[in-house]
Amino acid sequence: MALYSSGGAMLTIYDQKQLAAEMTAKGDTPKQQLLDQWGKNRIAPTNPGDVLAVEHAENKVSWMQDGVAQNMPKRLNKKEWLFEVTDKGYRLLDLNQMVFPALTFENHTDPSKVEQVVRNEVAKQQTSVKVESIDMPDLKTVGKKKIKLKVSQASVAKNNQRIAYVYEIPIEVTEGSLSFVQMPKVIDFGSVRIDGKRIEVPRVGDQSTMTIKVRDGRSRKTSWTLDVQQQSPLTDSKQRTVKQSLLFFREDAHEYPLKVGTNQRIKKVSNAQIDHSFTYDPQAGLLLRIPENMFDFSADTYDFKLQWTLGDTPV
Structure with a gap:
């Protein structure tokens, strides 16, 4: 049991500088020896605002107020009881009753x-x-x-x-890992008019400027790679597909064509940093190119699926 007192604006329980009186006992400590620890004549003077902290390993704590035994409420922290000294007696505190998950x-x-x-x-x-x-x-x-x-x-x-x-x-x-923080979830190439000429189609909408963010939380910062795979061909609403590969990725003036079912490596990174960000303007990143004299399209909406993969195999 310990009594804490402060002359300032903050009383911190278990602060040894604010400890006014204390007594401790084990199971075999004589009662008189225990009581002798509690100040001169077994009295510890108190002031309103002081706090009494009572701990018992087996939760055997009772509380008397004006000679009357008080009901002990259910507590989450059953072995530690905190009481504030007031002019009207003791006030039971809930300050220590939070339980935090690991x-x-x-x-x-x-x-x-x-x-x-x-x-x-x-x-x-x-x-x-x-x-x-x-x-x-x-x-x-x-x-x-x-x-x-x-x-x-x-x-x-x-x-x-x-x-x-x-x-x-x-x-x-x-241990941390390589993970995507931000990736384009939807790629939109808008509406395209096919007239037999070679057309390079940029992205439109929210992804006209495309950003990829990667976090490297690994302790040992080995080099890592970024691959992209076209998982399905361009497919219209009637499930008709375009057999020719039209998607490609432009990175630092290099072009990497995408083929269905095949991983295409587009980036190798050796920088030993935690956060990486790559931004592509409408003329870089993932793009669509329709060659000249290609009329395999019907007037419809075409969809495709991509898979992005981070690899930490040294390169």
């Missing part, structure tokens, strides 16, 4: 993303508490770590004082 994130995850998960969990469990600080461990290295979350609530006994409590939330940082 978190798992890949290394190199943006700390703000982890922080938002923690804040959302606090808001879901206790709307009356304020997040004072969130201290993140190193998210760049793999391993089991702890997030230190400090929350507070207003004191009812002492104006302009808040009572703070620190949680240690387990987090496991796992």
Whole structure:
């Protein structure tokens, strides 16, 4: 059992600088020896706003108020009880009653993303508490770590004082991977008039400027590749297909034709960085070319499917 007192605006439970009195016991500690720890004449002076923290390994805690035994409510944290000292007796605090699930994130995850998960969990469990600080461990290295979350609530006994409590939330940082952050989900070539001439068709709409973003969360930054495969031929609404390969990818003035069912490598990357972004104007990236004297099309809408693949085999 420990008593904490503060002359400032923040009382932080378990802050050794704010510890006013303390007594501890094991199962075989004599009762008189235990009581002798609680200040001179076994009395620990208190002030409104002080906090009494009571811990019991077997959850055997009882509470008397004005000589009357109080009902002990159900608690999530059953072994730790916090009471604020007020002019009218003890006030049971809920500040320590949040339970956080173990978190798992890949290394190199943006700390703000982890922080938002923690804040959302606090808001879901206790709307009356304020997040004072969130201290993140190193998210760049793999391993089991702890997030230190400090929350507070207003004191009812002492104006302009808040009572703070620190949680240690387990987090496991796992090995990261290559992953797409942004990819074109729909490619639109708009409407094309075929008149027998050779036509190069740029993208239109939201993907007229095409952006691919990749995140490399691996600890060991080996080189990696980006492949694209045309999974189905151009197919109209009546399931008629165009046999000729018309799609290609233009990258740094090089053109890579796409063939149905075959991976086409379009990029090799050796930069040892985490975030990669590649932007293509309407004359680069994925394009459509219709050769001259080709009249295999019917007036219709044509669809096709692509598959993008990241590979981390050294090149």
